[in-house]
Amino acid sequence: MKTKNKIDIKRRKTRTVRVGKFFIGSKYPILVQSMTNTATKDITSTLKQIKQLEDYGCQAVRVSVRDKEDALAISKIKPVISIPLIADIHFDVNLAFESIKNGADKIRINPGNIGDKKKLIDVIKFAKDKGVSIRIGVNAGSIRVIRENKVNFLKWTVKQWADEMVKEAIEYVDFFEKFGFKDIIVSLKADDVERTVLANKIFAKKTDIPLHIGITEAGPLISGLIKSTVFIYKMLSYGIGDTIRVSLTDEPYKEVVAGFEILKTLGFVEYGPTIISCPTCGRCEIDLIELVKKVEEKIYSNPILRKKAEGKKIAIMGCIVNGPGEAKYADFGICGGKGKGVWIENGKCIKVIKESEWLNEIIRKIMSF
Numbered sequence: 001m002k003t004k005n006k007i008d009i010k011r012r013k014t015r016t017v018r019v020g021k022f023f024i025g026s027k028y029p030i031l032v033q034s035m036t037n038t039a040t041k042d043i044t045s046t047l048k049q050i051k052q053l054e055d056y057g058c059q060a061v062r063v064s065v066r067d068k069e070d071a072l073a074i075s076k077i078k079p080v081i082s083i084p085l086i087a088d089i090h091f092d093v094n095l096a097f098e099s100i101k102n103g104a105d106k107i108r109i110n111p112g113n114i115g116d117k118k119k120l121i122d123v124i125k126f127a128k129d130k131g132v133s134i135r136i137g138v139n140a141g142s143i144r145v146i147r148e149n150k151v152n153f154l155k156w157t158v159k160q161w162a163d164e165m166v167k168e169a170i171e172y173v174d175f176f177e178k179f180g181f182k183d184i185i186v187s188l189k190a191d192d193v194e195r196t197v198l199a200n201k202i203f204a205k206k207t208d209i210p211l212h213i214g215i216t217e218a219g220p221l222i223s224g225l226i227k228s229t230v231f232i233y234k235m236l237s238y239g240i241g242d243t244i245r246v247s248l249t250d251e252p253y254k255e256v257v258a259g260f261e262i263l264k265t266l267g268f269v270e271y272g273p274t275i276i277s278c279p280t281c282g283r284c285e286i287d288l289i290e291l292v293k294k295v296e297e298k299i300y301s302n303p304i305l306r307k308k309a310e311g312k313k314i315a316i317m318g319c320i321v322n323g324p325g326e327a328k329y330a331d332f333g334i335c336g337g338k339g340k341g342v343w344i345e346n347g348k349c350i351k352v353i354k355e356s357e358w359l360n361e362i363i364r365k366i367m368s369f
Helices: 043-055 068-080 094-101 118-131 157-179 193-206 221-237 252-267 288-300 303-308 323-329 355-367
Strands: 017-019 021-025 032-036 060-065 087-091 106-108 134-139 185-191 274-277 314-319 332-337 338-347 349-352
Touching: 017 094, 017 134, 017 185, 032 252, 043 060, 043 068, 043 252, 060 068, 060 094, 068 087, 068 094, 087 094, 094 106, 094 118, 106 118, 118 134, 157 185, 157 193, 157 252, 185 193, 221 252, 274 288, 288 303, 288 355, 303 355, 314 323, 314 349, 314 355, 323 332, 323 338, 332 355, 338 355, 349 355
Parallel strands: 032 060, 060 087, 087 106, 106 134, 134 185, 274 314, 314 332
Antiparallel strands: 017 021, 332 338, 338 349
């Protein structure tokens, strides 16, 4: 899936960390991941969601581990999925042990909310023994000085925030490496672009540890996607970022599509086709919005269709103003009119087809490749 990136950057050199069957680091492609929003102990619902994420191309999935039942469920989930499973641990270090025992490929912890350092040492040693990697997650809203109410953080500058986040992350890294544990990934996240960019830039200069990048609590679909896109672009332009998550208050599979589309736009990967379509206006006499949604869902949720359509440009145009020119520029597409449209391939008008046949004709064409 790797292709020449369009922003001509040289990725920051990092160590390599294994997560299940994947490797993370500058020698390997940037991974796109997401997180389930089901109760992990509800194995049926969790597996259904992971299967959907896999269909859309997700390369690693994180699940919440809130109690022992969630940890035990990992043993039932892991054998029937094809991507690495990451256990999200907070507060109770015993859940890290249970998750590793039950097959987690990686655990994500915030050492700041794991109070027992002795038990944390035991987890580090156990993970090392089992070949399980650990992501150290540092979020702006939960760094130690805030938790302990030691400062008036409301008056902090962006630099002060970034410095405190990095300071805490480095402290945790040093603690882990003190016990010979090197399979570390770090994330430094805030809910805005400025603090998150600066924290990651500062940290990246101090260590060779791979970075998982993203904005935390980014928000609903549109605002969250815009914020995440700006941030991820900035990070990748600096050569920083080895795994990404586009956190959205929406269905998890949309995070996967968003992540790949960002990487595709920047030239890091191929992921399905490029769909060009009208924003619609008063001239449009068909339900173009609904059609484009159906085309997109049909292609991106199907690994076979998505792969066959990779690198193709598909035009779905709603009227005769810009439609003919745009459709001729695409590999194939439709220039629509009322109830019918002209089917165009490689710049040539091939035939006129009914509106009701458009979706099937697009899928048929993709399957012919």
